Amino acid sequence: MNASLDALLERAAIWRARSPTAAASRAHVESGWPRLDRCLPDGGWPLGTLIEFLLPEAGVGELSLLLPALARLTTQPAHQGRRWLAWIAPPHLPYPPAFAQGGIRPERLLLVTTGHTAQRLWAAEQALRSGSCVAVLLWLDSADDRWLRRLKLAAEAGGALAVLFRPLAQRRLASPALLRVAFEPTAAGLDLCLFKSRGRRPAWIRDALTA
Numbered sequence: 001m002n003a004s005l006d007a008l009l010e011r012a013a014i015w016r017a018r019s020p021t022a023a024a025s026r027a028h029v030e031s032g033w034p035r036l037d038r039c040l041p042d043g044g045w046p047l048g049t050l051i052e053f054l055l056p057e058a059g060v061g062e063l064s065l066l067l068p069a070l071a072r073l074t075t076q077p078a079h080q081g082r083r084w085l086a087w088i089a090p091p092h093l094p095y096p097p098a099f100a101q102g103g104i105r106p107e108r109l110l111l112v113t114t115g116h117t118a119q120r121l122w123a124a125e126q127a128l129r130s131g132s133c134v135a136v137l138l139w140l141d142s143a144d145d146r147w148l149r150r151l152k153l154a155a156e157a158g159g160a161l162a163v164l165f166r167p168l169a170q171r172r173l174a175s176p177a178l179l180r181v182a183f184e185p186t187a188a189g190l191d192l193c194l195f196k197s198r199g200r201r202p203a204w205i206r207d208a209l210t211a
Contacts, residue, residue: 028043039200048158
């Protein structure tokens with residue numbers, strides 16, 4: 001490769017295709033729900049990218065869905081150098097006994113509380129880039145595309161599980177998130193619609209909180 005081509009490839013504006021092997025080897029963590037894992041890219045929640053949970057309201061089962069993966073991330077040897085589970089502006093304060101029962105040490109939780117959107121976004125970006133978090137969970141009513149792309153880039157830099165919780169009404173808006181999941185509570189439990197998932201068609205999972 002000549003010097004001029006080397007210099008060209010160093011420019012950030014140049015996109016470089018990845019091989020199928022590289023794309024298939026994206027880091028992930030098993031969700032703990034086998035039926036869900038069969039529908040997720042690479043068989044689990046992807047790490048180092050942005051995931052969106054779109055909710056009709058808080059508390060429909062979204063944390064129960066994530067808890068097994070969070071427990072795995074805090075116990076896997078590959079992640080022992082990372083200390084924190086960052087929670088940024090959750091609608092309700094985390095309940096430590098529930099985390100302890102789920103296999104997560106409560107002292108690993110890092111809670112950031114602020115009502116200002118700009119502060120939430122800044123805190124999430126810093127936590128994602130830090131390399132000190134195994135997961136960063138962010139609750140947000142809205143954000144422009146520029147900020148969503150910044151969060152995705154920060155997640156790629158830090159390698160954490162990055163989950164953005166937004167209202168279901170945001171589903172109609174475009175997003176750079178690699179994975180977008182719509183939640184629909186029903187009389188029988190919780191249904192999920194994976195309507196954007198890298199390399200896969202949209203998929204429905206009925207009564208997702210069952211094995």
